[in-house]
């Protein structure tokens with residue numbers, strides 16, 4: 013294991029086969045196995061949510077609905093699509109699945125700070141998922157994923173089950189975030205200062221701050237909603253002198269920051285992908301790091317932009333609109349820095365890089381269309397139309413999901429020790445990119461022409477654009493299927509992966525693929541995470557090796573400062 | 583504290599993993615300091631989440647207090663300040679014993695540690711005993727959340743015997759106390775020192791619940807013969823005093839663009855008419871003047887109707903108002919307003935009581951571990967963490983008490 017840099021890097025004794033049997037997985041405290049279990053869980057949710065999306069788009073092929081769904085059933089389908097995608101898939105996707113696997117390895121640590129809490133939060137996730145599925149099986153849910161009162165207090169569907177599920181999932185998310193903050197604070201190896209951390213860790217840290225600060229508010233909101241339905245406490249329900257707008261304030265106080273729980277880890281992945289596959293140090297490291305924190309903090313001040321039409325005072329809406337624009341500054345800083353990183357880099361158009369490039373394109377469109385929604389006068393026109401649907405899919409799906417899939421392709425060799433077929437990987441990236449734009453670009457036009465969201469039927473004049481969108485959705489689904497099959501095929505038939513297939517410099521590429529049970533036999537020496545000068549391609553193993561001698565062995569006498577500490581970031 | 587996987591470590595991990603790795607140090611930490619610091623940061627972050635969670639409730643309190651100050655003034659009269667004060671004192675004292683327990687753990691005074699943890703647990707139990715009297719008393723009067731609110735000031739009847747609500751709340755504690763008594767006696771008879779060291783404090787805690795119940799009854803009954811009537815009268819008075827003001831204040835507290843100049847009962851004709859539209863000023867008002875802009879007009883009318891209805895002072899009958907919102911009118915009745923206060927009261931104190939219960943679970947776990955003498959001068963983290971948790975629960979009560987009981 014210690015000589016991983018010189019041979020192919022596949023470890024015979026790794027975390028996957030370190031112990032055997034189902035119980036060794038279900039009761040494991042190993043962050044890598046927990047990450048893999050999360051991965052299985054969220055990918056299953058993604059499949060279910062995706063099939064529901066296909067049903068929505070199929071139904072919208074015809075103005076009166078192409079599938080034999082009643083309008084009520086349609087309401088349930090889009091509600092479950094939203095609830096499953098948001099609570100079960102996107103929020104835990106990058107932090108809980110990839111993050112669990114990567115954070116300790118990138119830190120050179122053996123595990124996260126609280127391994128049992130980590131396993132506990134996975135079981136909380138399962139428990140919450142059971143409740144959501146229970147809601148699906150009992151009497152469905154038709155409130156939309158936002159559970160707005162007063163409809164959610166009057167509908168006959170199983171709001172209590174679903175909100176309790178979301179409440180439990182919230183705690184799963186809180187514990188994950190808490191674990192990562194503590195891990196990053198207390199378990200960084202000697203030599204890894206805050207500004208020597210990989211940017212993925214910065215993004216994870218910023219995400220965790222939001223998880224810890226915002227999710228409890230969702231928890232209390234959902235508890236009050238449950239109390240409202242069961243005891244009519246009259247806080248949100250106008251029938252008992254409550255105020256529905258208060259619910260919206262409470263809900264969006266969490267759910268706007270939750271948007272950044274979803275997208276910030278995606279930013280982290282993209283920072284790694286762009287730098288590694290351009291083989292060039294990241295441009296503006298500190299700006300990217302600080303902008304993650306800035307987004308996390310500013311994200312708490314802008315929730316009112318979801319409620320411009322809900323009856324807030326004019327002054328309030330103006331303030332929220334202005335604050336909303338401020339978030340675009342750190343977001344744009346990131347995009348410019350990624351572009352500058354690629355400039356004059358030697359870009360390898362690998363599968364992860366293809367996904368990263370399509371992220372840049374899609375996220376930029378998603379971000380820019382957000383400006384129309386943050387502007388008060390245009391928002392009055394675009395509110396609750398397909399424009400907003402398209403906008404947040406460009407950010408959530410084109411941003412987070414594309415980054416997540418790109419990250420999966422990037423770290424798949426590390427996680428499972430197998431290479432996938434590059435050709436099919438790139439094909440999947442191309443199909444996803446085309447399918448995505450075909451699905452959602454027409455929706456901008458639909459929305460600006462006045463097509464409301466969440467409607468089961470529509471006027472005939474919209475049919476052409478709706479059909480385009482549906483065909484795009486099927487293409488997108490097909491592209492993701494290709495991506496999934498490529499990865500699955502790699503698991504069984506892929507050739508063994510070298511320990512550093514892409515030439516990355518962060519610590520996870522220093523241990524074998526897949527990592528051994530305790531990640532590192534000896535504490536790794538920390539260098540600059542974006543310093544690619546001493547990484548050379550080795551044709552014999554089809555991977556990269558570290559050529560800088562000081563990094564291979566730990567000095568016998570600990571130095572006050574690692575040999576490479578003098579290299580400074582720009 | 584080591585990993586549950588009872589598999590041998592591989593040879594390379596062995597040589598630096600063990601050696602001076604004490605039993606309490608988890609495998610993935612290098613030093614006890616690192617483990618302690620991680621736990622400490624973790625519990626502080628957890629306390630942040632607790633504060634955020636309660637701040638949602640405090641926000642709801644602030645919003646509804648600002649919207650309906652008269653309801654809060656009128657309803658908080660029903661809360662028994664004496665009981666609240668007793669509970670505040672009990673919790674403050676328990677924070678002292680908890681902090682003392684942390685010190686005992688650091689100094690390795692094992693018996694003293696068990697005693698201090700037991701005292702904290704007893705205080706928690708006493709608190710809940712008093713609380714159960716408060717709750718059951720209000721439930722008997724029908725002072726319940728808005729949906730079940732059934733208080734009638736003219737029909738206050740005195741309950742003979744025990745309140746059924748009290749019986750439900752006390753039953754689990756009674757069963758637990760009897761169980762603990764049996765366990766304690768058996769442990770004593772068998773001369774099992776460890777078991778009697780654990781069962782003793784737990785039994786004392788169980789009994790102190792009933793001490794709390796007794797204390798609560800004493801303080802509550804001192805007031806109840808003439809007190810309840812007195813309380814309800816003063817509540818009625820304050821409602822009556824402030825009642826007429828509500829209409830005028832309404833305009834200030836609603837932040838609608840409508841800016842209603844005063845609340846007049848709407849009748850059927852009004853609902854279709856233009857006053858809301860005519861009164862609306864600013865850009866919205868100008869937009870609403872245009873016949874074509876039906877959306878803004880509808881919105882203004884709806885907002886006005888909502889403002890009327892939320893004030894609970896609608897005098898029209900349901901038939902006069904059309905639409906789904908109108909059908910709700912029958913359900914709205916002025917006394918229900920008090921329900922909003924009691925909703926918030928039960929939510930805040932209920933969530934707080936739940937935290938007390940969770941804390942009691944933690945304390946019991948600590949008592950067992952302390953009796954096993956697991957804590958020592960360089961391993962007392964769990965006592966410290968539970969202590970911090972206990973202090974935040976105490977601190978939250980320090981805010982709840984004045985906000986609900988004292989501010990009039």
Ligand SMILES: [Cu+2]
Nearest residue numbers: 268271315318
């Ligand atoms: Cu938002």
